[in-house]
Amino acid sequence: MAVTHGTSGADDPVAVVRLEGIEKSFFGVPVLRGVDLLLHAGEVHALVGENGAGKSTLLKVLAGVHRPDSGRIVVRDEEVSFTAPRDAQAAGIAIIHQEFTLLEHRTVAENVFLGREPVRRGQVDRRAMETQTRQLLDWLGEDGIEPGTEVARLSVARKQVVEIVKALSADAKVLAMDEPTAALADNEVELLYGLVRRLRDRGIAILYVSHRMREVFDLSSRITVLKDGAFVTCVPTADLDTDQVVRHMVGRPLEALYPERTSVPGAVRIALRGAGNERVRNLTFDVRAGEIVGLAGLQGSGRSAIARAIWGVEPFTTGTVELDGVPTRVTGPRTAVRKGIGYVTEDRKGEGLALRQSVRDNTLLVRRAACRGAAARQAADLTRLLGAVGVVARGPHQEVRYLSGGNQQKVVLGKWLAVRPRVLIVDEPTRGVDVGAKQTLYRLLRDLADDGMAILMISSELPELIGMSDRILVMHEGALAGVLPGGADEEAVMGLATGHQPGAVA
């Protein structure tokens, strides 16, 4: 669908915006290295790339938020230079962000004309405002929205429409949409599709930024791929399939993503015997040295509750936990750390890192906070530690908030490695991390297992869990629904997780 619109054919497409050789660096780190982009009137142009590939920065250059260090921006055959977002708006370029810029307690029309209210006899002309808003809504075929409605009462999808109308009322000819479906429910996505197509048919150029390949292929006529801030390719969507796009984004085939399962499981490091509390019940399983055990289940099935119980945040009230064969009671994070249990939490920014502190201070945090005396003071192997986890930073004194998600996660791992835990629990270890860094993290976890660590890995991403785990424990409603071998297929895991299939082993 929509594959050939505005691309090939007899009539030449009209170029609305052309970016040529855009370069941009922050603090000496190049973020965009010579990116080209050509937008035609009446096309949906997809912009794809991994996290950190430079998509957002490119959008901000287009929106006049950032000035490029070099390169040209040409709008309708005229070279322009934006010093502020206002200039980009005047040139007819509007960005629809993931977060809306609407005032919740004002009406649709008031939001559309915010800052540009039509005035009659020194007063805001409400009637003119509402009439013009209605005209725009009709033009878009969105007659379900009343200009006089308070924005707070609208659904997310309709707020998005208002946001678009607001841009159009300022005479936008180019709409850049940043992950427009991120906040939408599934049935609303179809409505957005319709809206995007109507905008396209009315001659608006749409730059569609999305991670979701399905949307890219459903909507766009051409795809531009960025990788590491550089332009990779721009091709008609019809000439590509999903695999090819992903290969362009990643720069290598994905098969090698998960390291081989090389380790031979050793002695049992941690054993649960009938353990339970308010959230989980009757858990019995082992994790051996050298093993990565995956913990699967739906949200709320008790996956993270197990981690928090082992770690003493909400301890088990029944059953026993044995560490290296010794029955142990863990009463809180401090005892857990001292007994040799590490926990990479799901919420990296809220629970994993002190963002304003340096790489060095974060890496040494656990050792300093939980250990005493000489062990806490010894810091000589920081370099080795950071090398082992492969953190890329300007130096150990850089604040971690300036690092990418992948590098931040490596610092979190480094923080735990500094105290050499026997058991490491990792909860969603690759959330918000791009594909390249994911691979590094997978390799790292496997290496740690090979060194004799017992790893319990929680993940909502089934391919990751299946690709990494030696065994998979599947949780369903607070209990263990079954155990599957590594490499099991997704249906088997989901079957157990949803309770459709009786437990295989217990």
Add this chain to the structure above:
Amino acid sequence: MRARPRLADGTGPVLVVLLILLVGLAFAGPAYAEPGGYLALLKRAAPLVVLAVGQYFVIVSGGFDLSVGSLVTAEVVVAARLVNGDDANTGWVIALLLGCGILVGLVNGLITTKLLVPSFIVTLGMLLVLDGAVFLWSGGAPRGALSPSFRLIGRGSVDVPVLGQLPWSVIVLLVVVAAAVWFMRSGTGRTLLAVGDNENVVRLAGGRVDRLRLLAFVLSGLLASVAAILLAGFAGVSAQVGEGLEFRAITAVVLGGVLLGGGRGSVVAAAAGALSLEALFSLLNLLGVSGALESAVQGVIIIAAVAYAAHGAGLWRVLRPHRPVPDTA
């Protein structure tokens, strides 16, 4: 890995400010033509620097200590009455004062961490309680007197080679600052900083967040006692001696670029902030500006410093009349 000495974030600007003020002093007053003038400045600044260092510990771990000014007053009044002019009493009274400082810090810290009352409120309450206690006990006019040996610490000097007369208070100042720097470089100090940044992270790393917070308040109380001892000797006994010192200390810390709310800032910068403030007041005094303006100047500084901390060098762009509209359609 050995860390080479380097300036922590935000130390640069305050050192520049301090340098400008010191040069300004050299031009404004003949007394600053020789080292003696600056030594006198250091001596005057010593109590404030010591207080600022204490305040730094609390602010950087995410709190406030508003009680230090009243604590200083209370301790000076108590000291005068207990010493009663007798040298024999100096030793135990000093020990008692330090103990009281620690006790007040403990109370502040325990209420903050155990009862979860915001430190701003706890220490504001403590300020009022101490104020009232002093008034009740002294009836508004402190009785008794300090002994010569007590006053020596704030007022006297010791002969050293090269420098000549080195005031005791300057020695105390240097020891306090050096000890604070050492502490902030230790694991405990770094963890304290991390508590101000994100206490969850420290708790989940196995750290004892409450104890660290408590430690910050205790250090603040202890250093307030040291400041009280210095001030008593230097300024003498009155019921107003500590008035407004808590705000002056907070201004100094903020001037040093320390982030309110915690997690960022160096103790050297806080000390430099205190020194800058004292140098500024001396400069204004030399230029014939009324002393009554001091608190107004302090008010402007505290606002400007926080604004600068929020925007950094970008502050001027924000203040420019044609400010770019934020990134909205």
